[in-house]
Amino acid sequence: MGTTGRKVGRPRAEQRPDSGLSARDELLAAAAELFTTRGYAATTTRVVAERAGMRQATMYHYFRGKEDLLAELLESTVTPSLALARELLADDGRGAEERLWELCRSDVELLCGGAHNLGALYLLPEVQAERFSGFHRVRADLKEAYGRLLAATEPGRALDTCELALRTDLVFGLIEGVILIHRSDPERAVSSFAAATADAALRIAGLGEALPRTRPDE
Known part of the structure; x- marks a missing residue:
C-alpha cells in the first residue's frame, strides 16, 4: 500500500476526497476558513477537526490546541x-x-x-x-x-x-x-x-x- 505523506496517527473520523494536502495542512486550511468566517472565539477544536474530516483526538496529534493553529496561520x-x-x-x-x-x-x-x-x-x-x-x-x-x-x-x-x-x-x-x-x-x-x-x-x-x-x- 502506498503512503500518503501524512504523519502516522489515529485514523480519520471519515473519508474525504483526496485534497492533496497533508493532514496537518488540512487542519490549517479548516482553521483558516473557520477562524475568518465563524470567528476565532466561536470555533472549537472539535469543529476544526470535523471540518478537516478527523476526530478531535487525531487533531491533537498535530496541534496542541487552537492557539497553535492560530500561531501557525499568523506566521504564514x-x-x-x-x-x-x-x-x-x-x-x-x-x-x-x-x-x-x-x-x-x-x-x-x-x-x-x-x-x-x-x-x-x-x-x-x-x-x-x-x-x-x-x-x-x-x-x-x-x-x-x-x-x-x-x-x-x-x-x-x-x-x-x-x-x-x-x-x-x-x-x-x-x-x-x-x-x-x-x-x-x-x-x-x-x-x-x-x-x-x-x-x-x-x-x-x-x-x-x-x-x-x-x-x-x-
Whole structure:
C-alpha cells in the first residue's frame, strides 16, 4: 500500500476526497476558513477537526490546541515576505526604491491573495498573548527590513533616525492596513490592488519619482 505523506496517527473520523494536502495542512486550511468566517472565539477544536474530516483526538496529534493553529496561520502571513525582504536586501543589482516597491507589492499580494483573509486575524485581542511572540518577532524582523530598504534609498540617507522610524511606521502601517480594505471589498483584483498600494507606499516614503513605469501584469 502506498503512503500518503501524512504523519502516522489515529485514523480519520471519515473519508474525504483526496485534497492533496497533508493532514496537518488540512487542519490549517479548516482553521483558516473557520477562524475568518465563524470567528476565532466561536470555533472549537472539535469543529476544526470535523471540518478537516478527523476526530478531535487525531487533531491533537498535530496541534496542541487552537492557539497553535492560530500561531501557525499568523506566521504564514509574514515568513514568506521576510524571506523575500532578505533576498531584496542582498540584491545590489537593483535600486533600493525598486526593491522596496517590489517588497510592498509582494507583501500585499500575500496578505490578500489567499482563499481567506488571514490578515484579519492580526486584529484579534488574543494575538497579544505571549503564545504569539514568535509571530511578533518575525513581524518585527520584517518591519526592520522595510526600514533598511528605506534607509538605502537616496532620500533615506539624509533622514535622521526619528524621521526614518516614522516613515518606516507609515509605510509598514499602510501595507498592513490593506487587511481592512480587503475585508471591505474581497472581490477587488489583487494584482492591481497590490501595485497601487506599493505606489502609495513609495509616495509616503517621499519616493514618488522612483515609481516603476510598468506593472508585473503588463
